[in-house]
Amino acid sequence: MSVITYQCPNCGGPLGFNADLQSWKCEFCLSDFDEDAVRALKEEQEEHRSENAAEEERAEFESNARSYSCPSCGAEIVTDDTTAATFCYYCHNPAILPGNLSGTYRPSKVIPFTFERAAATEAFIKWCKKKPLLSKDFTSSSQLELLSGVYIPFWLYDCDIRGKMSASARNIRTWTSGDKRYTETKYYDVVRAGTAKFRGIPADGSKKTDDRLMETLEPYDYSQMRDFSMSYLSGYLAEKYDVGENEVYDRIKERIQNYSRRLLEDTITGYSSVSVNNCLADIYQSRATYVLLPTWMFTYNYKGKTYVFAMNGQTGKIAGSLPLSKARMALWFMGVSAVAFIILFVVGGIFI
Amino acid sequence: MKKRKYTLLIVIMLLAGLFISALTVMAAAQKIYDEAELFSASEKGSLEKQTVSLSERINMDVIIITTNENDGKTSSAYADDFYDMNGFGYGDEADGVLLLINMEDREVYISTCGKAIHYLTDRRIENMLDKIYPHLSEGNYSEGAAAFLNSLEYYVKEGIPANQVTKDESFTGNPSDPSYTVYRETENPSKKALICLVISLGIGAGVVGVMAAHNKGRIGTNANTYLDPRSFKLLHAEDRHVNTKITHVTINTNSGGSGTSSTHTSSGGASHGGGGRKF
Incomplete structure (x- = not known):
């Protein structure tokens, strides 16, 4: 070959x-x-x-x-x-x-990298500097073991859905008449049903990458998506999928479930409180597109432990767990508590 | 080893000393001044015990005095002066209650000071006098005193009425007058500090928790990220009114007289509340 x-x-x-x-x-x-x-x-x-x-x-x-x-x-x-x-x-x-x-x-489409290696590293260090709970010596003393631009295989799902929601809502009104205070609670049964089209919900098709990490990198800007050409991969690493479009479908379904619940819930307005009894979303049409999306993967070695970060190679959004510095956490905790205490004690003395 | 034994001995001696001095202080804190000799020795002993224990429980001084001579003073002035001269009362505000049985005027008088002014409003003092004076009329002085202690404990346990206001006799009717104060609970500073500390520690933990959560990077997508705009169509919307419930509570409107504690200034300059009745 x-x-x-x-x-x-x-x-x-x-x-x-x-x-x-x-x-x-x-x-x-x-x-x-x-x-x-x-x-x-x-x-x-x-x-x-x-x-x-x-x-x-x-x-x-x-x-x-x-x-x-x-x-x-x-x-x-x-x-x-x-x-x-x-x-x-x-x-x-x-x-x-x-x-x-x-x-x-x-792959049918690809989004090319917009961050070069140096720009990616710079963006990462900038991101670290903004993290208050990170040890100051992380970026200096830790070792960048690996920095690689990888095209990760993604399935982009287009889903047409039907959703139905039933909920209980109530409106509370109080007024005073004479020496009595009245509270009126009106109960409503609310039903909502609708259709929606979702376009390009991504799910990574690689077992190697952490799903949650990839979800944090979203969203990618699909307007810059190009027809796939191998030439874009030149100079980067690329993976092919090892999780098929049917295998990621459950993950897509779960997201659709959450999204449709939110959409329908947002249409229930004008109540003091709403509690959803049940919500069903049915995907009646779906289509998956295989694309490669750019990510920078950072592997840092800090005090003998390995930390993995991912950066959206198009937008520069970064995801990953930084080591939490216990000392800095304690410092922030004490600082915030002390300030809160002073404010409460001096100003809040009126209320307590 | 030997050194340690000595230290232990010193500690024990110090503790013993403290204990003894505490005992003498307690013994010195006399609560019953029976100048009119209305109580028998056993009654006096039992009342003494009750007042001491009640004082500790409610953290206010409780004094019972009897007299045959009013020195030309009103019961009110006599009670207030006796209280002030002897330096009764706990804390800076001299919190305490004094019961005077004045045999010359055949009058019973309750004098309040400090915190007790807030607890014992005019109405409560009247209620207490209702309980006390029948016993006194019948000559059962110790029972009258016992009724005083019982009703005092009852009202302190009830707490300060929510609408309690303190009105000095010099009150002119203008609510902004300093002689008119609406009661606001003045917590002791350590309790207030503790509440503030707990809340601020909670805020600190919350802030650090949020910071730790943000450390990972947040999911930046929501339902609208991948929604084809204008594709969402609401096919069916139904809001069915199924039930209405109306509840009502009566608002307590007679917030006027019941919570008022009238006060006056004694010859010693201290502010006292109180009330009396002939028997």
Whole structure:
């Protein structure tokens, strides 16, 4: 099975996608290529590739731990079976494994990175500085073990739903007449039913990534979504899905359930209190699109423990658990309590 | 080892000393001044015990005095002066109650001071006198005194009436006059500090908790993030009125006289409340 490295037509050097320029750049001769130019390049390469197609197919069945040979230096590239784009360990040229991006594994869309490696690191450090419970020495003394731009496989679900909700509501009114205070409580049975269309609810299709971490990275801006081309992956890592569209459906259903409940609940207005008795959402039509979404993954080693963070490669939103500094927590706790105490004692003395 | 024994000995001696001095203080704190000799020795002993224990329980001084001579004073002035001169009362405000049985005028008088003014409003004092004076008319002085102690304990347990106001005799009718004060519970500062401390610790824990939760990064999506705008159609909306319940409570409107404590200033300059009745 072959590996694709996009090569600069001018000098033969490897081409990588540049997030800042939103184009492909040769780092050797500094030539720039736009999308059309790279597509033409790909077609040229594909022609070349089909010659040994039969050989490829045989290799595909061989094993899960796959090995490819680097087109630049000839060294073996060993990856697991979900990797779709990687680097050659020896010559560090970007390598794309088209076998993991074709057939059912061919993504239909991709959002390219907008954060470069340096910009991502800078954004991450800035984010850390804003965290009051983080030890000040985290960013200085900890070691950035791994920073990689990864295209994570996502299923984007379009769902058309019908929802129905029944609720009990009450209105309370009080008034005074003579020496009596009256309280009137009116009880209502409320029913709401409606339809809605949700577009592009994402669910990651990778077992390796934490679902909750990925959910925190949302939302991605779909307006910048492009038709998939392998060339976007050049210079980044990419995974193919190992959780199918049907397997993520339960997660989608749960989100639909929550969303429709919220939508319907928002239509019940004009009451003092509302309690929902039951809410059902039925997805009568759904369609999943396979896309690759950009994330920066950070792995930090701090005091012997590993911390993983993810950053939305498009918007820069960061998710992940920072180590909580007990000392800083205690300090904040005491500080806030002391200020609250003074305010309560001096000002609040009137009320207590 | 030997040193430790000595320390222990000293501690025990100190404790013993404290205990003895406490006992003498308690013994010195006489509560019954029976100048008219209306109580028998046993009655006096039992009343003494009751007043001491009641004083401790309600944290107010309770004094019972009897006299044959009023020194030309009214019962009110006699009771107030006796209270002030002897330095009765607990705390800065000299909280306490004094019962005077004045045999010269055949009058019973209750004098209040400090916190007791708030507890014993004019109406409550009248009610107490209702309980006390029949016994006195019959010459059962100790029973009258016992009735005083019982009703006093009852009212202190009832607490200060919610609408209690203190009106000095110099009150002109203007509510902004300083001689007219609406009672507001003045908690002792340590209790207030404790409440403030508990609340502020709660706020501190809450703030740090929220900060810790935010440390992870929040989910930034909601129902509208992925909703196709304008696609939401409400097909059916029904609000059915099923029941109405009306409840009512009577508002206590006679907030006037019942909560008033009238006060006057004694010759010693202290503010006293009180009331008396002939028997």
